[in-house]
Amino acid sequence: MHRKEDARFLRGHGTYVDDVTLPGMLHGAVLRSPYAHAKIVSIDTSAAEAHPKVRAVITGETLAGLNLAWMPTLSGDVQAVLATDKVRFQGQEVAFVVAEDRYSARDALELIDVDYEALEPVVDARKALDEDAPVIRDDLEGRTDNHIFDWETGDAARTDEVFANAEVVTTQDMLYPRVHPAPLETCGSVADMDPITGKLTIWTTTQAPHAHRTLYALVAGLPEHKIRVISPDIGGGFGNKVGIYPGYVCSVVGSIVTGKPVKWIEDRSENLMSTSFARDYHMHGEIASTKDGKILAIRVKVLADHGAFNGTAQPTKYPAGFFGVFTGSYDIEAAHASVTGVYTNKAPGGVAYACSFRITEAVYLVERLVDVLAYDLDMDPAQLRMKNLLKPDQFPYQSKTGWEYDSGDYPRTLRMALDLAHYDELRMEQAKRRDAGELMGIGVAFFTEAVGAGPRKHMDILGLGMADGAELRVHPTGKAVLRLSVQSQGQGHETTFAQIVAEELGISPDDIDVVHGDTDQTPFGLGTYGSRSTPVSGAATAVVARKVRERAKIVASAMLEVSPDDLEWEKGRWFVKGDPAAGKSIQDIAMAAHSSLELPEGVEGQLDATCVYNPPNLTYPFGAYVCVVDVDAETGQVKVRDFVAVDDCGVRINPMIVEGQVHGGLADGVGMALMQVMAFDEDGNHLGGSFMDYLLPTSMECPSWRLGETVTPSPHHPIGAKGVGESATVGSPAAVVNAVLDALKPYGVRHADMPLTPAAVWSAAQGRPFRT
Template sequence: MSTPMGFGRMHRKEDARFIRGRGGYVDDVNLPGMLYGAILRSPHAHARIVTIDTSAALAHPKVKAVITGETLAGLNLAWMPTLSADTQAVLATDKVRFQGQEVAFVVAEDRYSARDALELIDVEYDALDAVIDARKSLDPDAPLIRDDHEGRADNKIFDWEAGDKATTDAVFAQAEVAVTQDMLYPRVHPAPLETCGAVADFDKVTGKLTVWCPTQAPHAHRTLYALVAGLPEHKIRVISPDIGGGFGNKVGIYPGYVCAIVGSIVTGKPVKWMEDRSENLMSTSFARDYHMRGEVAATRDGKIQAIRVKVLADHGAFNGTAQPTKFPAGFFHVFTGSYDLQAAHCEVTGVYTNKAPGGVAYACSFRITEAVYLVERMIDVLAMELGADPAELRMKNLLRSEQFPYTSPTGWEYDSGDYQKTLQLAMDMAGYDALRREQAEKRERGELMGIGISFFTEAVGAGPRKHMDILGLGMADGAELRVHPTGKAVLRVSCQSQGQGHETTFAQIVAAELGISPDDVDVVHGDTDQTPFGLGTYGSRSTPVSGAAAAMVSRKVRERARQVAAAMLEASPEDLEWAVNESGGAWTVAGTGAGKTIQEIALAAHSSLELPDGVEGHLDATCVYNPPNLTYPFGAYICVVDVDPGTGQVKVRRFIAVDDCGVRINPMIVEGQVHGGLADGVGMALMQLMAFDEDGNHLGASFMDYLLPTAMECPSWELGETVTPSPHHPIGAKGVGESATVGSPPAVVNAVLDALRPFGVRHADMPLTPAGVWRAMQGNPIRTDLAIS
């Protein structure tokens, strides 16, 4: 037997295929007789459809079908539910509501003919005024975007609030100091390496539909396909193979998926649809686009007392956010962050605009990224007002370890933490005092150096299901574990990896629980016919929920192994002790040394061994894990930047990231996740922006216009860790996949604005491009000037 391993560094099992180019992606799926689909998209952001003439396209010798909204309406498929219980047009019928919206779907013999045939479709549009500014969408005379909703009179989606308004207002009325700042977290895009696509194969003989698509939530997709297409759910199989990055972009169902399914049903052939990069950037789920006004009340000596927030959330033309039903604004009301407050109150208004549907949880847990950015910027604004050191101000107001479990003013119960220890470690690693001295010396020479700090608390692992669901589907995850007669194990999980290393991490969990090698554990995911039901991977749910399910199902198998071992040893189960040593895991008779390893027990469980009444053979079990609470990872980040005073160019010189994600299963994977998130944060802070002109034309439909960070823009990350186990998680893990994306943007922005203090700049909105920084230095910072009353 190979050497048993548990938690610790080991190379990812997935890398054997990935680094050799042997991964299997949706575009690698090629079936006999397969046809190809292409989507005609609207050039307008807002326009009525007068006519659609498809005759020339249908006359193309290689075109097999042209599907329009009218075609789908006849099948009752013109509209589909979104994950926020809104509706979204599959193909536009009445009008288009954003540039790039799907209008028609061509099915042809090859990819090129399908694309060519799009040019043959003649659509007559009656252009309408577009609403791009979320603030203007609420004007009484603004064009109505969702006139498909009977009785709708405006573009408002929801009004939502959390916290105690009366108490918060009373604290502000008595505050010695109060600061206010408007800010925008601009619209950004996950931009995964692999774009979205689908291969649909409907078998008319069996009535079975198989769909390959790069979804982060295969089981949720299957259920929604059943609801939309009217097919029996047990006749639908969704396969999500290797995914080239998800970041929330691949949670929802896109019209192209439904069109591929309909194309297969209509033609009787498999149909593949793959979008190009411009389509992905223009029409798939965006993130952020939050216009925020923050207010902080404090004493003169820097004790923060209350936070008050108003938000205008731009959700695009359809509300496609993947939020739990009870939380239309996501988990934004964790905006109190990591600080000890008397009171807090927030109001969020969601609106429609003529942009692609937004609100995806892009590498964050349901809007916590925006919340952390807001509060961390407000702490620096307060520090500037008081003339206080940003690190000292945070240290003074952070929650203390003895306060956990801590219930926030908006009702969230943080599980555990030692915040001061984490911040102090980051400051020690950075050499904080020496950095401040260096900064002072450089300022005397006219050099611009900035030091930015952020401290964040995340809320991840969406559940329990009594509080959290999507379209009525509760957020609990399943796991199935089977140990074969030779002691090799197969774990089946409902979550879906997009590069996080699930096949390694979950194998390590099972290995640690059963005392076997991770190499002897195969992890199966991404196939609804082969895995238990669950709501997928997003919001850092993998380890907090599916990882917990893996641990719990392993313990069930271990307990069953105790019963079998007792029969083998002719002992009482109560007399057996579990032990893991160099030989692996074994049940032994207390005080005798006699025992049986998991491998020996597995073979006996499948043999003719006579077992006690009520004890089944085989070593397998199932589990549905319903988390009792979220988990709350946290971290302290320090960023050091240099700014060129002549050009506004920002160079990130150092970045120190200390994360506490509870127990670390594989530190190497954790570090890789943090590296990726930090790069994300640098990109959002300094270069990423989904921009539109006043007519709704999308200005970032290629990587020439929508910039992503490279190794040239990123420093060598300096990582540290503290470990505060979650008290309610089976292995004490909290999750880390999105933490760095949450904590890094405010650290970078705070650093840049700290460098610009000699110019009196209090705030400038992301992205802090060289032009934006230069303008701020000239006294014209980019501002949102929100009209939020």
């Protein structure tokens, strides 16, 4: 089925936040810090205030008077809305100007005079815990260092024991660099505080409207029913739109102060410099095995750069997200990881970008380690994986770090990927090319994700349990409206969620409207990230549709004057067992449910139903990827020649949308592996503030993806579906990097960090003799 939303998106009729225009609306602009670390000595706003079109200039001091200078982050830290004491990263918000138009607001920023006293910045996370490192968070009481948290998982003693007795131990340091989700639409908001009703309406780029509303209520002290958060069409989120940014809060304060609606929209540089980055994990990995390649244990130490405020979004109990799944898809004896988080003078964030809560980092780590082990053992990396993959009869599988993988048939999926790629022929071709001095590489990666957070007894964000609501109303004529707590940023929810209802009730998807992204119109729930919409809200949708079906059964039994027990369901109608002609369609039943038909005692009319779904477990999608690259030895340029991706996300609701999700994620992977990085100079200046420097992949860098699929339903999900929105971003970087390093094998290069730009590839090969 084609996407219902395409009718408006492809014709340019979407409504994004920047399309919202209200009568009398004013425009805001943010003054940002040019320093990574500096004391604010004074701020003089008088010249800006004198600008004829300026209506208000807001500083940290203004906010402090309202008790709004600091706001809570999603990780229980606090973050400056506008700096009061000092600035802690380049691009940090210092003042907010509200003017009659966007140009005047921007012009007035230049009239604000801020006197800074530069401080030494902490740029390298590896130096953040040095004795003499400047303390970034001196706002926090009793702070004498830049340490945020230590977290560990697995069994350290058992792991050490296995390592001590192992025949082979291989270690590798690797960096998963800082990257940015960079959605096409930047972040923004339009805040409208109605001075008469006292109701605040905020149109904003958010993946989690209900969670945002509750946070605004807690921060601003406004009652929740006086706040309406509307997330209209979103031009890509990729995790960038999970958190609350200072600009959103400033637009609200701007509206309160001026009594007019205030719009604030970031430009590209602001988006890249100040909003949620992703990754930035310095990882030390060790893998133990037998001489013939049976993997025994994995041991990991991570240093996590969280920037100036700990703003990562993840369930409370998991400061390193779901990095705990770093044992990957393998049957091992023991595992242990420790993660230390530190503050640096960089923008906060830390989870965003199709990561499934740090599973991207975990998969990259284990898939690089396996390849490094293959290199050391001189084994074929595909065979090494096949030898160690979990077997179908091991599911549900209890991992050594406490996760329960719900279902899988890994060997079948890997075999399919290798067959589709013609793996054996590729290896023969590679041998020939090497003889001719050419660099060709074949990279394999296998991943398992844990998505659909999550069971309420284990998971919450800022104390809010991770369940989601769904509400289904069936109108008298048999058309329906489904109301959801999750929000689509381009994933096609209006189509796929209508399809779930259609499948359960036999109503055409065209007759089912999906409403989301408006807290006044939808039930509470924690929103869209970590590919949780299908695992959680998709389940809620199936359950609510089944409730409607059961109500329809009672109405049908009254219509047909038989006992409900004598009725049988076939898609779209209830009929009398043994008499298929005697039946009622769901449309007839809907009309009867609203009519004067006499229903049994205690049965209400209408067919509407609601559900709150608390998932019993996460879902565990998986996949096998094969990437083929050609590398130009003289320039270091990498060309991705072929990419085969076999994904298993359980039952697929809309295969076309699933493929689109996979295509997008594969492009992300090529981008991260080969070109994307947020770099900083030694003063903490951000070097990737535009798309001239921060490189996104285009169709030129991407091959024509070749996809395959296996279907292993989730046993605990009502329709057997698992999430897929982030799978390819999680699984593909390792495949690309493994391919490039496989190409460089003749030079004896074992590892090189992303991004593998031509310069990085060329340097890695320099000064090393080529050996076939």
